[in-house]
Amino acid sequence: MTLVVEPLVTMRGAIEVPSVKGICQRGVLLGAIADGESEVRGFGRAADTESAISVVRQLGVEVTDVADDVVRIQGKGLRGLVAPAEPLDCGNAGTLMRLVAGILAGQEGEFTLIGDESLSSRPQDRIAVPLREMGATIDATDGHAPLTIHGGGLHPIEYELPVASAQVKSAILFAGLFADDGPTTVVEPAVTRDHTERMLTAMGARVTRAHGKSSVWPVESLQPLSIDVPGDISSAAPFIVAATLLPDAVLHIRNVNVNPTRTGLLDVLHRMGGRVAVYNRRTVSGEPVADLEVRYAELTATHIYGPEVPLLVDELPLICLLASMARGVTRIRGAEELRAKETDRIATTTEALHAVGGHLQASDDGFRIRGVPTRIRGGVVESRGDHRIAMLGAIAGLVSAEGVEIEDAECVAVSFPGFFDILDSLRAASVGA
Numbered sequence: 061m062t063l064v065v066e067p068l069v070t071m072r073g074a075i076e077v078p079s080v081k082g083i084c085q086r087g088v089l090l091g092a093i094a095d096g097e098s099e100v101r102g103f104g105r106a107a108d109t110e111s112a113i114s115v116v117r118q119l120g121v122e123v124t125d126v127a128d129d130v131v132r133i134q135g136k137g138l139r140g141l142v143a144p145a146e147p148l149d150c151g152n153a154g155t156l157m158r159l160v161a162g163i164l165a166g167q168e169g170e171f172t173l174i175g176d177e178s179l180s181s182r183p184q185d186r187i188a189v190p191l192r193e194m195g196a197t198i199d200a201t202d203g204h205a206p207l208t209i210h211g212g213g214l215h216p217i218e219y220e221l222p223v224a225s226a227q228v229k230s231a232i233l234f235a236g237l238f239a240d241d242g243p244t245t246v247v248e249p250a251v252t253r254d255h256t257e258r259m260l261t262a263m264g265a266r267v268t269r270a271h272g273k274s275s276v277w278p279v280e281s282l283q284p285l286s287i288d289v290p291g292d293i294s295s296a297a298p299f300i301v302a303a304t305l306l307p308d309a310v311l312h313i314r315n316v317n318v319n320p321t322r323t324g325l326l327d328v329l330h331r332m333g334g335r336v337a338v339y340n341r342r343t344v345s346g347e348p349v350a351d352l353e354v355r356y357a358e359l360t361a362t363h364i365y366g367p368e369v370p371l372l373v374d375e376l377p378l379i380c381l382l383a384s385m386a387r388g389v390t391r392i393r394g395a396e397e398l399r400a401k402e403t404d405r406i407a408t409t410t411e412a413l414h415a416v417g418g419h420l421q422a423s424d425d426g427f428r429i430r431g432v433p434t435r436i437r438g439g440v441v442e443s444r445g446d447h448r449i450a451m452l453g454a455i456a457g458l459v460s461a462e463g464v465e466i467e468d469a470e471c472v473a474v475s476f477p478g479f480f481d482i483l484d485s486l487r488a489a490s491v492g493a
């Protein structure tokens with residue numbers, strides 16, 4: 061599907077965005093091995109979260125869609141998952157494949173994980189190596205999916221992550237629940253998102269997190285979850301960026317997860333001169349939540365280095381757009397992980413922003429972006445099937461002089477099926493404002 065996004069003069073309105081994808085996926089996976097019924101409210105329907113439901117159903121778990129945004133999961137207990145005859149299809153979802161692998165490493169039986177073309181090209185050695193070290197047998201195809209896992213007989217390890225990745229950390233911590241002793245410890249080169257540690261704690265597991273180390277002890281059982289999931293800052297990000305770049309804009313985004321391991325975009329915006337107010341701070345189901353007010357601001361360039369990258373990793377394509385319209389030269393370094401995402405996002409972000417008139421150069425581990433504080437030209441963006449690149453193209457269209465045509469725009473449904481509906485409603489609310 062090709063979609064054209066016309067320029068917008070300003071932006072006014074109040075929105076909510078889909079709930080944290082990774083918490084929904086973790087809720088389904090951990091609910092599947094809990095003792096009893098878990099409920100996840102504010103469940104965000106998207107291709108990636110539906111893939112998590114279909115994978116646990118294949119493993120013999122009953123999942124009930126109580127409402128569009130409520131799911132109940134009948135947990136099978138820690139070791140009750142049943143190996144299906146067919147491979148488990150993770151679709152486009154890297155988080156799902158890495159996290160479920162950690163759980164399957166603790167089950168009896170043989171499990172095969174497959175994914176779509178993009179997921180099949182992403183590195184899986186990063187989980188296979190530590191899970192093997194714990195005692196699981198994992199066969200990968202040249203370091204990629206399909207992955208075949210023979211679980212059971214796990215030992216605790218202390219593992220230093222070669223790359224800062226919450227997905228890899230989570231896979232190891234999940235496997236640590238099944239180890240014959242404890243603790244299983246993950247040492248991080250930089251702080252990554254901690255949804256896993258918070259959720260395991262809520263389910264009664266012993267988890268510690270300090271000085272760059274996360275540890276988990278084995279459990280006999282996990283208590284079921286009952287959680288309300290707040291909006292995902294990665295889904296709020298396109299609108300935060302649009303409102304920042306559109307003169308006179310005032311946008312409210314309610315009920316957003318502001319876990320400090322996820323809010324790197326807000327820190328970067330603050331340095332650049334952005335005007336985002338974070339108010340009504342509260343804690344919901346163990347996660348920090350707030351409402352945001354975003355106003356138009358004139359931006360100046362900034363620099364982003366390695367340790368900050370995990371705190372904003374999925375927002376970097378949009379940050380490149382911000383930098384393209386800021387005064388000065390922005391450098392982003394230590395972001396080589398972007399090459400292992402749904403697409404090589406150093407390449408696809410550079411291609412997309414060149415196509416709309418941006419001035420940036422890719423390097424091995426990031427970007428050099430020369431900002432021009434005026435509307436970006438516009439043009440044609442190939443999403444390459446990557447939801448975050450399609451949304452980047454759409455926001456570039458809003459803040460452009462000539463509009464942007466997005467190829468394969470339907471891939472936004474991987475994380476945010478209602479993205480273009482919200483965009484249309486904001487356009488209707490903003491015209492004449």
Ligand code: S3P
Nearest residue numbers: 082155224225226227228373374
């Ligand atoms: C995720 C972690 C990040 C992020 C992904 C979701 C998670 O990946 O890019 O979208 O839920 O743990 P890495 O931790 O591999 O960087």
